[in-house]
Structures are given as structure tokens and as C-alpha cells.
Amino acid sequence: MAADQTPQGQTMQTSSENGEIKHQEREQRAFAPITIVIADDHPLLRYGLVSLLAGHADVAVVGEAANGREALDLCTALQPDVVLMDLQMPVLSGFDAIEAIKRISPETHILVVTTFDGDGHIARALKAGATGYLLKASLRTELHAAIRATHHGQRYLAAEAAMALAHRFDERDVAPREREVLRLVGQGNSNKQVAREMGITEETVKCHMKTILSKLGANDRTHAVAIAIRRGIIDL
Incomplete structure (x- = not known):
């Protein structure tokens, strides 16, 4: 039986032939x-x-x-x-x-x-x-x-x-919790409603908003929401 044939008579590919095929495939790609x-x-x-x-x-x-x-x-x-x-x-x-x-x-x-x-x-x-x-x-x-x-x-x-x-990267990122506050404010919720929705106190909501205004350089909550939407920080 020839060295390059299987017991069933099928031709086997040598390592050099396999290498050539792979090279051709790479060239085709x-x-x-x-x-x-x-x-x-x-x-x-x-x-x-x-x-x-x-x-x-x-x-x-x-x-x-x-x-x-x-x-x-x-x-x-x-x-x-x-x-x-x-x-x-x-x-x-x-x-x-x-x-x-x-x-x-x-x-x-x-x-x-x-x-x-x-x-x-x-x-x-x-x-x-x-x-x-x-x-x-x-x-x-x-x-x-x-x-x-x-x-x-x-x-x-x-x-x-x-x-x-x-x-x-030059700015402080808005934290996930702050983004949630912004999203709820953007939907028209008051601080009291945001607090109830998030399970936190109204005072905590006010603290979050103060931090958000500082991070975004916003004048008020409406301005903050507008900036966040434009930058893709929140989606409404």
C-alpha cells in the first residue's frame, strides 16, 4: 500500500500539502x-x-x-x-x-x-x-x-x-443612582415622588440633585435633564 493512501485507497494529504491549502485559504480571505x-x-x-x-x-x-x-x-x-x-x-x-x-x-x-x-x-x-x-x-x-x-x-x-x-474623562461621571434620579425627574416626578419610587428620603433626593447639578454644570433640574439627554446619560 502506498504511503500516501489510506487503507480504503483514499489519497492522504501530506503536511506540506495541508500547509499550502491553508496558505491559499488565507490569500483568498x-x-x-x-x-x-x-x-x-x-x-x-x-x-x-x-x-x-x-x-x-x-x-x-x-x-x-x-x-x-x-x-x-x-x-x-x-x-x-x-x-x-x-x-x-x-x-x-x-x-x-x-x-x-x-x-x-x-x-x-x-x-x-x-x-x-x-x-x-x-x-x-x-x-x-x-x-x-x-x-x-x-x-x-x-x-x-x-x-x-x-x-x-x-x-x-x-x-x-x-x-x-x-x-x-475630564469630568466626574454621573453615578447609576444619580442617573435614576435624573430619569425620574425627567419623567416629571417631584422630589417626593422620586423618593417614594426609589425608596429613599426626599432629603436624599435633594442631595443627589445638588451633586448632579454640579457634575453637569446645570442651572436647574430642567437644565440637568436636558444635558443628560443630549449627552446620552439617560434615555426617556
């Missing part, structure tokens, strides 16, 4: 286009993204999703290289979709594409597992470069996003 899923609830925005990418031979849009659940289903089936992810979508938010996608498809990198430039939104998206963060205003000039960087696992932040994060 290197030259293959970057597969992309677009997740945004606005059809015109999805159409615009497809149009922007149509002129680039190194990328291929393989699926479109109108909400976070559809994005998760597509990633489960297709295992794309990159997802262009909006944050505010129905059924399943972009934040929740990012976390879920990273669990079922760890090799998929996520580039957030959004209008939200608040440091809270950015920090939350990166914590959820996003690799990059791009503002929709910069799509025409930065999209392709952002996709390529994200595909290679490199952190990509729009200039505005990087500045917002730098500003965030």
Missing part, C-alpha cells in the same frame, strides 16, 4: 471583499449607504435590516465581517443588538453609524462591543476608511466622538 450588513430603520439611509459603497470593490453589502432583531438574525445566518449599526431602532435597540451580535458572532466587528454625538451614547456603544463610532454627517468622507479600520479590529472614532469622550 485577504482578497475577498469585506462583507457588510446595514442596520438602520430608515430605508433612504440604507439606500444611501449602499450607494456610497457601490464604488468600492473591496466591500460587499450582503444584507439590510430595519431593526435590531433583523440585524441579529442576519448576523446569525451570514456572520458578516462588519455591521453598520444605527443606535435608535425599533424592536431591539442598537445597543442591545450590539451585545447580542457579539455573543453569537464574536468575529463580526460593529461600526456604529448615528447622529448621536453625546459622550454617554459613545461610551455605552463601545462598552456594548462596538469597534468604531461614526457620525452620519461624516459618511461621505469617512465611511470607507472607517469600515476598513473596523474590519481589522482597529478602534475608529469620528473626531467629534473622540473629543466627546476626552471631555467625559
Whole structure:
């Protein structure tokens, strides 16, 4: 029996042949286009993204999703290289979709594409597992470069996003308990109602609000809520 055959007469591959096959597979992957899923609830925005990418031979849009659940289903089936992810979508938010996608498809990198430039939104998206963060205003000039960087696992932040994060690190973070107070105040609750809801005293609520005003540089509680919403510290 020949040394390179199995007892059943099937040809066996040598270690050098296996190495050559793996080398060829790596080369094929290197030259293959970057597969992309677009997740945004606005059809015109999805159409615009497809149009922007149509002129680039190194990328291929393989699926479109109108909400976070559809994005998760597509990633489960297709295992794309990159997802262009909006944050505010129905059924399943972009934040929740990012976390879920990273669990079922760890090799998929996520580039957030959004209008939200608040440091809270950015920090939350990166914590959820996003690799990059791009503002929709910069799509025409930065999209392709952002996709390529994200595909290679490199952190990509729009200039505005990087500045917002730098500003965030220069400030004292709003604690989770303080965020809950802000959320309840933003829903129109009085200090007494907030205290009852959280199981604390009204005096404690007042102390929290004083600290919050100082941290956010706000003039009053209404101003504090407005700042927190703009920065993505709370969602109402």
C-alpha cells in the first residue's frame, strides 16, 4: 500500500500539502471583499449607504435590516465581517443588538453609524462591543476608511466622538443612582415622588440633585435633564 493512501485507497494529504491549502485559504480571505450588513430603520439611509459603497470593490453589502432583531438574525445566518449599526431602532435597540451580535458572532466587528454625538451614547456603544463610532454627517468622507479600520479590529472614532469622550474623562461621571434620579425627574416626578419610587428620603433626593447639578454644570433640574439627554446619560 502506498504511503500516501489510506487503507480504503483514499489519497492522504501530506503536511506540506495541508500547509499550502491553508496558505491559499488565507490569500483568498485577504482578497475577498469585506462583507457588510446595514442596520438602520430608515430605508433612504440604507439606500444611501449602499450607494456610497457601490464604488468600492473591496466591500460587499450582503444584507439590510430595519431593526435590531433583523440585524441579529442576519448576523446569525451570514456572520458578516462588519455591521453598520444605527443606535435608535425599533424592536431591539442598537445597543442591545450590539451585545447580542457579539455573543453569537464574536468575529463580526460593529461600526456604529448615528447622529448621536453625546459622550454617554459613545461610551455605552463601545462598552456594548462596538469597534468604531461614526457620525452620519461624516459618511461621505469617512465611511470607507472607517469600515476598513473596523474590519481589522482597529478602534475608529469620528473626531467629534473622540473629543466627546476626552471631555467625559475630564469630568466626574454621573453615578447609576444619580442617573435614576435624573430619569425620574425627567419623567416629571417631584422630589417626593422620586423618593417614594426609589425608596429613599426626599432629603436624599435633594442631595443627589445638588451633586448632579454640579457634575453637569446645570442651572436647574430642567437644565440637568436636558444635558443628560443630549449627552446620552439617560434615555426617556
